[in-house]
């Protein structure tokens with residue numbers, strides 16, 4: 690089985706499920722949310738990242754590139770179309786200004802990393818698989834998840850909901866908590882904001898609820914994009930009809946934007962400020978009035 694590409698393993702995370710957790714950011718996602726906080730995790734293939742703040746303008750990368758995809762002129766200029774992600778330049782760079790976006794892990798190697806933090810997981814923490822879309826690799830998860838459970842670790846999975854239900858049944862049965870992100874209820878709006886229809890996503894959400902799989906339903910609130918009163922009311926009504934009682938609202942913040950210029954990303958900065966506590970509270974009122982509890986992440 691091919692290894693998984695992992696962008697980051699973030700330790701001591703407190704916003705990705707209960708307790709203290711180790712969060713694994715898997716690479717690859719079928720959606721292209723315009724506000725993505727982890728743009729380095731969007732493509733399924735590995736890619737080059739250039740952190741200009743680390744660069745000492747030594748020119749070693751341009752000398753090392755076997756296909757002249759880097760030109761040196763007071764610093765490196767990368768021809769992103771030409772670069773074939775061979776990563777020879779990352780070996781030559783003395784400042785770690787050039788790096789692969791992700792590293793390869795086998796299921797066993799990943800679990801070996803996760804158990805290192807075991808003592809911090811007590812009493813209610815554990816491991817969270819995030820991304821990207823962690824459920825995009827059923828073959829990998831079918832091997833990884835039993836290993837995580839064999840170690841008796843609490844497992845949460847953060848998902849955009851766009852996954853193949855049939856092939857993930859064994860995985861979901863062993864998942865302790867699904868963190869399910871709903872971006873928009875209107876199909877047209879969802880397609881406009883993420884590049885994909887939400888029909889599969891809504892169907893998977895219905896199935897998760899019907900199966901009684903423990904879940905936190907979450908919504909990233911993006912000012913001017915998915916937070917109109919009508920849209921929020923529609924989402925609240927939909928969740929109540931499904932018998933849900935609460936929602937977690939995730940306020941938009943700009944942290945992901947600084948990563949865009951390091952990549953050859955198809956996303957562009959939204960150019961809107963991070964959301965304030967007061968703005969989020971105003972959006973929460975729509976859900977509260979509809980009868981839902983609103984929780985912080």
Ligand code: SF4
Nearest residue numbers: 754772773775776778
């Ligand atoms: S990753 Fe390979 S092709 Fe791309 S710039 Fe570096 S050395 Fe050149």
Ligand code: SF4
Nearest residue numbers: 744745747748750782
């Ligand atoms: S090798 Fe690294 S430090 Fe030197 S110019 Fe290239 S990116 Fe900058």
